[in-house]
Amino acid sequence: MSTHGCSFDLRSATLSFADRVALLSVSVSIKAGERIALVGPSGAGKTSLLRLLGGAVAPSEGTLLIDQRDLAQLSNKALREERARLGFVHQDYALIPNMRALQNVLMGRLGTQSTLAAMRSVFWPSLREETAVHALLQRVGIGDRLYQRVDTLSGGERQRVAIARALYQSPRALLCDEPVASVDPARARDVLALLRDLSTERGLTLVASLHDLQLAQQCFDRLIGLRHGQVVIDGPVGSVNSQALADLYRMEAGEPLA
């Protein structure tokens, strides 16, 4: 199991699509094991930044170095291997609803397996694999859900399956897109505390987008604020006050209600 996180070094990266610019010349340097809260209004570029860090999209301009390696220089295969070590927890969890929690978590290793080995593992898991998945589900607090179909689980439980799937990748970083967007405040604290503890235990670099300063201060080291695709706040969580955050979210006249 990986016990050290990876560093990210994003250098003046721009990410543009046909009709809009999602990120504009963003430079962010993230140390291994650092815990980063990503804040900013809807459409500010939080998801784009996470996808960029996860290797899902390449920057239109600028470079991304993960552990000093330039992703643009990697072959397709090497890029796949790189992505296989980055755990991504999607906002909608993106699980297979008609399969068991066990099978969903087992899919975390797809990036390192041949298709045949993957099918064998998902449909006929070995005792060792089952034990490993069970241990992970236990760690995230739903050990008793191992054989349950995902569509019979509650939203919070599904999210934990998604976290377990990311952990099964033996990742060096956890990238979480709005992990607490659809849970109540008490559960939000639980989930973020879980992510923080996992990051500490395994030395994982953690980047998560959220909207609450208090929660950010409880569970993260550093806060990065995005607005209109640009970094406008970057510093230790303690140095950011609620006024700065309010400014970040301030609506501008004529701005569409996204």
Add this chain to the structure above:
Amino acid sequence: MLALLCLGALCAWWLDLTPSGLIPREGGVRLAGQFFARAFTPAWDYETTPPDGTPPLVLKALEGARRTVVFAAAGMSLALVFGVVLGFLGSSAWWPQRVRSSGVGPMVWIIARSIMVAMRSVHELLWAVLFLAAFGLNSFTAVVAIALPYGGTLAKIFSEMIDEAPRDSAVALRQLGASGTQTFLLGLLPRALPDMWAYAFYRFECAIRSSAVLGFFGFETLGYSIKQSFENLQYGEVWLYLWTLFGLVVMVELWAASARKRFVA
């Protein structure tokens, strides 16, 4: 909606449809009356003494039912092979971006789609007529006659179900490093599988009806017996066969329902 109604009216006019066409011919009423009168009193034994050594009527019906199912199942199995292979190749999701841009993907895709259309634009009864001329009256003829149009239909529906399945899980698997094939098989296919499963069962039900009707060409399914008894005006026997067919369809329905309940990908 209004356009559709107008089109319907126009077609009726072209066909020279008049309400007088619905008045039965002389004797037609009597015939229909005699036929439907036996609906709830099917014959349990032959209505005329059969030649010696003929099995009892009920056994004959059951044997006809067995053959009907066997033809349908054989045709359906082959159709599923066609359906899965062509359905995969004919779906957009099967072709990853890089193959698509190089030109091989679109070629195979278009070929697969064309074969699918060709297979299902000809009805199974027409296929049967063609193959009867080519191969004569053997079981192969009936099985292929069912397999071709059914394979084409399954392929079309399967490819659409695969392309319309939610993509979020596929995107997630791609993100964690899964290959194109892995993403298709584990991220996308499981999302479409329950629907594909249900549709295949429905087509099996249709295959049973087709298989029965192929009896009219001389294959020894229920249709063969129905045709014989009907031509001999033995309506009681016809109704026994029809009820047997009804029973078959109900059984497939129950089987499909229980299979769907058990279904865990």
